[in-house]
Amino acid sequence: MKNTTIKPFKKVLVANRGEIAIRVFRALNELGITTVGIFSKEDRYALFRTKADEAYPLNPEKGPIDAYLDIDTIIKIALSANVDAIHPGYGFLSENPDFVDACEKNGIVFIGPSSDIMNAMGDKISSKQMAIDAEVPIIPGVDHAIKEYDEAAKIAAQVGFPIMLKASNGGGGRGMRIVNCMEDLGREFEEAKNESKKAFGDDKIFIEKYLRSPKHIEVQILGDNYGNVVHLFDRDCSVQRRHQKVVEYAPAFSVPEQTRQIIFDSAIRLAKKVGYRNAGTLEFLVDADNHPYFIEMNPRIQVEHTVSEMVTGIDLVQSQILIAEGYPLDSKEISISSQDSIHCNGYSIQTRVTTEDPSNNFLPDTGEITVYRSGSGNGIRLDGGNAYTGAVISPYYDSLLVKAISHDRTFEGAVRKSIRAMREMRIRGVKTNIPFLINVLNHSKFVNGQCYTTFIEETPELFQ
Ligand code: ADP
Numbered sequence: 001m002k003n004t005t006i007k008p009f010k011k012v013l014v015a016n017r018g019e020i021a022i023r024v025f026r027a028l029n030e031l032g033i034t035t036v037g038i039f040s041k042e043d044r045y046a047l048f049r050t051k052a053d054e055a056y057p058l059n060p061e062k063g064p065i066d067a068y069l070d071i072d073t074i075i076k077i078a079l080s081a082n083v084d085a086i087h088p089g090y091g092f093l094s095e096n097p098d099f100v101d102a103c104e105k106n107g108i109v110f111i112g113p114s115s116d117i118m119n120a121m122g123d124k125i126s127s128k129q130m131a132i133d134a135e136v137p138i139i140p141g142v143d144h145a146i147k148e149y150d151e152a153a154k155i156a157a158q159v160g161f162p163i164m165l166k167a168s169n170g171g172g173g174r175g176m177r178i179v180n181c182m183e184d185l186g187r188e189f190e191e192a193k194n195e196s197k198k199a200f201g202d203d204k205i206f207i208e209k210y211l212r213s214p215k216h217i218e219v220q221i222l223g224d225n226y227g228n229v230v231h232l233f234d235r236d237c238s239v240q241r242r243h244q245k246v247v248e249y250a251p252a253f254s255v256p257e258q259t260r261q262i263i264f265d266s267a268i269r270l271a272k273k274v275g276y277r278n279a280g281t282l283e284f285l286v287d288a289d290n291h292p293y294f295i296e297m298n299p300r301i302q303v304e305h306t307v308s309e310m311v312t313g314i315d316l317v318q319s320q321i322l323i324a325e326g327y328p329l330d331s332k333e334i335s336i337s338s339q340d341s342i343h344c345n346g347y348s349i350q351t352r353v354t355t356e357d358p359s360n361n362f363l364p365d366t367g368e369i370t371v372y373r374s375g376s377g378n379g380i381r382l383d384g385g386n387a388y389t390g391a392v393i394s395p396y397y398d399s400l401l402v403k404a405i406s407h408d409r410t411f412e413g414a415v416r417k418s419i420r421a422m423r424e425m426r427i428r429g430v431k432t433n434i435p436f437l438i439n440v441l442n443h444s445k446f447v448n449g450q451c452y453t454t455f456i457e458e459t460p461e462l463f464q
Contacts, residue, residue, distance in 0.1 A: 006326040009084040016089030021048045022385040024087045027317035040067035064396035068092045085109035094300040111324040113299045121297040125168040131294045134273040136266040139293040141208035152189045155207045167196035168204035173243035213452035214285035217252045219267040220308040223277045224329045232308045233344045238451045248304035249349040250311045254449025259290045310348035310407040347414040348407045354399040357431040364399035365431040375424030379417040381405040
């Protein structure tokens with residue numbers, strides 16, 4: 001019998017907003033744990049705060065985003081509400097080691113990995129170094145920050161154009177530049193450094209070979225506090241716009257089995273090597289020759305975690321909470337006795353319904369939703385909470401209205417269910433990307449698993 005320490009939670013604060021706050025409240029609810037929400041002044045009428053058992057206002061003096069980044073206020077609320085733990089959701093403070101430390105210093109469990117792991121895996125350069133140590137393949141390039149142009153030019157010549165300049169602390173598809181030739185390198189290098197400093201707080205830039213039209217394949221993992229790590233198969237997130245995911249599905253059926261196995265083994269090896277605990281995702285690019293390369297690790301729950309839940313039947317958010325309480329993976333509560341006990345059943349697709357208007361360069365629309373009817377029925381799960389008739393969509397936060405997740409025994413069946421759900425949806429008052437999503441789902445390349453990361457930009461008929 002393992003030596004385990006279990007500290008059950010009575011009350012948990014969710015340091016987030018919108019759909020992911022509701023997703024976490026639901027998991028806590030099912031586990032019989034009292035939920036605490038926080039909200040900015042701009043979110044005072046938002047639906048998610050009413051879904052918590054208790055909800056407290058953040059500092060109204062801070063801006064709409066900064067309110068959710070205000071560690072001091074959040075810790076104060078957590079202490080006065082007497083919570084046992086904090087779930088960070090995604091975005092905001094979810095990858096901030098200072099927040100993890102602040103929680104721990106105040107005797108509050110952070111539902112996620114330790115701050116050491118977050119420091120090690122949090123930026124792209126150090127996670128690359130960890131990958132090299134674990135003998136996980138990475139994209140040709142460098143594993144350190146490049147300070148001077150001369151070094152950049154030398155590396156670029158070795159790697160061969162096109163190359164990608166990346167900000168080590170970049171995220172959300174930002175902080176990446178493709179450079180096609182030496183003549184452009186000087187200007188792009190200086191601009192990349194300045195931009196990184198402004199947007200991400202430092203000018204750590206590195207170089208990678210730019211892969212033409214790869215697939216983005218990622219592995220979901222779960223690790224407990226006792227060194228056990230399993231994967232929950234893969235997700236194909238190649239349908240992207242400006243390096244941001246639009247439609248995701250599981251499993252990554254179009255990647256050859258041998259490549260998938262390398263990816264799974266690499267993910268487990270790297271996670272074990274760093275002593276990873278809780279939920280995390282390791283992202284890979286797969287090139288035209290089906291070679292996989294690790295690009296980064298996200299030490300948190302991801303927007304697209306839902307499709308892995310649908311195909312494995314494992315509730316990832318509940319697992320996160322139970323792991324943080326101290327349960328081992330093979331406990332009765334989590335019930336993952338071994339890797340072989342996890343099966344992949346059928347196919348699941350997630351479409352992100354947003355207020356982005358494809359005919360207007362995907363600018364997010366705002367205003368009041370005058371009609372809201374969702375698609376539902378067999379094989380459709382909806383994770384949302386921002387959208388309902390009468391809801392006012394503000395310009396302050398991301399433009400996600402609802403995530404529609406289909407599940408079926410076949411991929412074609414899941415595609416049909418997703419399309420049907422999109423067609424059933426009626427959202428008036430704000431523009432949405434629903435017609436665009438239907439075009440993606442209907443496209444033969446999507447149905448056949450032949451989408452690469454450049455699919456959207458190379459397919460003008462999606463915009464019709
Ligand atoms: P972020 O942290 O901003 O999400 P990632 O490193 O995860 O950035 O990369 C996001 C996307 O950018 C990838 O899915 C892929 O489409 C593209 N990308 C990143 N690195 C490369 C590369 N070396 N070559 C080609 N595309 C890349």
